[in-house]
Amino acid sequence: MSIRIACSEKNIADDAVTELKNIFGATPLKMIVYFASSDFVPQEISATMQQVFAGATVFGCTTAGEIISGRMLKGAVVAMAFDEESISEVRVEVLENLSKMMAVNEAFCSFGKYFGESMDSMDPSQFFGIVLVDGLSGAEEQLMDTIGDKTNITFIGGSAADDLKFSSSHVYANGKAYSDAAVLAVLKPGTSFELIKTQSVSPLGARLVVTKANAEQREIVEFNRKPASVAYAEALGVPVSDLATCFPRHPLGLLIEGEPYVRSPREIAGDSVFFNCSSVDGMELTLLEASDLVGDTKAALDCVLEKLGSISGVVVFNCVYRAIELDKKNLADEYARLFADYPTIGFNCYGEQFIGHINQTATMIVFR
Amino acid sequence: MAGKIKLMIDDIIARRAKGNEIMVKAMKTKLVLKGINPDKYTIRSEDDQAIIGKLEKILQEL
Numbered sequence: 001m002s003i004r005i006a007c008s009e010k011n012i013a014d015d016a017v018t019e020l021k022n023i024f025g026a027t028p029l030k031m032i033v034y035f036a037s038s039d040f041v042p043q044e045i046s047a048t049m050q051q052v053f054a055g056a057t058v059f060g061c062t063t064a065g066e067i068i069s070g071r072m073l074k075g076a077v078v079a080m081a082f083d084e085e086s087i088s089e090v091r092v093e094v095l096e097n098l099s100k101m102m103a104v105n106e107a108f109c110s111f112g113k114y115f116g117e118s119m120d121s122m123d124p125s126q127f128f129g130i131v132l133v134d135g136l137s138g139a140e141e142q143l144m145d146t147i148g149d150k151t152n153i154t155f156i157g158g159s160a161a162d163d164l165k166f167s168s169s170h171v172y173a174n175g176k177a178y179s180d181a182a183v184l185a186v187l188k189p190g191t192s193f194e195l196i197k198t199q200s201v202s203p204l205g206a207r208l209v210v211t212k213a214n215a216e217q218r219e220i221v222e223f224n225r226k227p228a229s230v231a232y233a234e235a236l237g238v239p240v241s242d243l244a245t246c247f248p249r250h251p252l253g254l255l256i257e258g259e260p261y262v263r264s265p266r267e268i269a270g271d272s273v274f275f276n277c278s279s280v281d282g283m284e285l286t287l288l289e290a291s292d293l294v295g296d297t298k299a300a301l302d303c304v305l306e307k308l309g310s311i312s313g314v315v316v317f318n319c320v321y322r323a324i325e326l327d328k329k330n331l332a333d334e335y336a337r338l339f340a341d342y343p344t345i346g347f348n349c350y351g352e353q354f355i356g357h358i359n360q361t362a363t364m365i366v367f368r
Numbered sequence: 369m370a371g372k373i374k375l376m377i378d379d380i381i382a383r384r385a386k387g388n389e390i391m392v393k394a395m396k397t398k399l400v401l402k403g404i405n406p407d408k409y410t411i412r413s414e415d416d417q418a419i420i421g422k423l424e425k426i427l428q429e430l
Contacts, residue, residue, distance in 0.1 A: 120429070120430075124390075124394075145402060148401075149425070149426050150429050152384060152394070154394070254400060254401070256396070256397050256400045256401075257393065280402075280403035282403055284405075355397050355398060355401065356401035
């Protein structure tokens with residue numbers, strides 16, 4: 001069984017993909033997942049990847065930085081190749097026009113036909129899903145909510161990014177580049193796997209109940225029946241004028257059986273606070289404090305290594321906020337080294353998916 | 369009227385999780401992310417049509 005990785009720092013799609021092809025060689029491949037800098041022309045990189053790896057199922061997305069075993073990159077393309085033994089079956093569907101409609105039913109019917117069993121009866125220990133979604137679509141919550149209603153298998157992934165330009169991000173499949181879209185892949189690996197959600201935050205005491213929200217805009221108008229910015233600042237014990245500077249260190253989280261599902265604040269507008277993830281009326285959010293990102297991630301990987309015994313591949317969906325924090329603290333190399341012993345690819349994303357849509361988190365697929 | 373939400377939540381979790389503890393946890397997580405915390409509803413909780421509507425949508429998928 002073989003899971004292999006490759007990267008190229010060439011900035012022309014043809015050259016970069018040729019380099020990947022040379023690294024992977026002539027072995028027949030079943031599936032290729034890739035993450036490419038938004039510096040590449042989207043149509044070119046997607047068409048070239050599909051053309052060069054014509055026999056494989058090929059999909060990916062744009063990034064805000066790429067990850068490969070032991071290194072964090074900028075302006076590159078990273079890819080992971082799976083042979084027939086490492087992936088038994090895979091099927092990809094693209095959901096277009098996410099902001100207008102969410103054709104999850106059609107995609108799930110197609111998965112059902114391909115795998116010979118309906119999505120609501122698939123065994124989560126045998127199957128999982130990857131979701132790559134346009135990170136500027138604002139559609140992740142509804143997408144994950146709809147998916148979750150229809151299946152017990154876990155969908156994990158990340159929101160495509162565009163190197164913090166906030167202009168356009170793309171998902172790739174079928175040799176095409178799509179905006180306002182999501183790529184869904186359902187996989188039956190040829191080996192056991194574990195899915196990780198890790199975030200480096202600790203709950204502080206304060207609770208903020210959402211009493212008025214505009215979920216579609218990811219806006220919270222009121223906490224505890226007070227203007228959101230005022231209640232948030234009070235919980236931190238700082239003046240509202242200092243609140244925004246506290247955002248990276250003190251996001252909020254929905255605690256579910258002690259496990260945080262992080263909501264990262266983005267900006268203050270008037271009395272409202274806008275987040276990178278929506279909350280609805282009645283949700284009780286907990287004030288969080290950032291903790292040891294490198295140490296927590298290592299602990300999560302070590303725990304899975306102990307469960308699986310060995311690791312043949314890791315796909316990392318790493319929040320861009322985590323990447324920014326690592327850069328600020330000069331810890332990016334130390335973080336990258338956590339993955340040095342495992343064939344790993346990943347990217348810095350505009351949101352992470354694990355059951356729902358979350359922020360300031362790393363979600364990971366780990367293959368034995 | 370009271371208690372309908374608790375009954376609907378229990379029904380959804382039982383039918384989706386089929387006794388699998390991991391699935392019970394996953395289903396509870398999905399409900400909390402929708403804004404419905406299963407731990408907050410008892411047989412005495414007042415029926416709230418907005419919550420019932422969300423739960424009916426999930427039941428339609430089962």
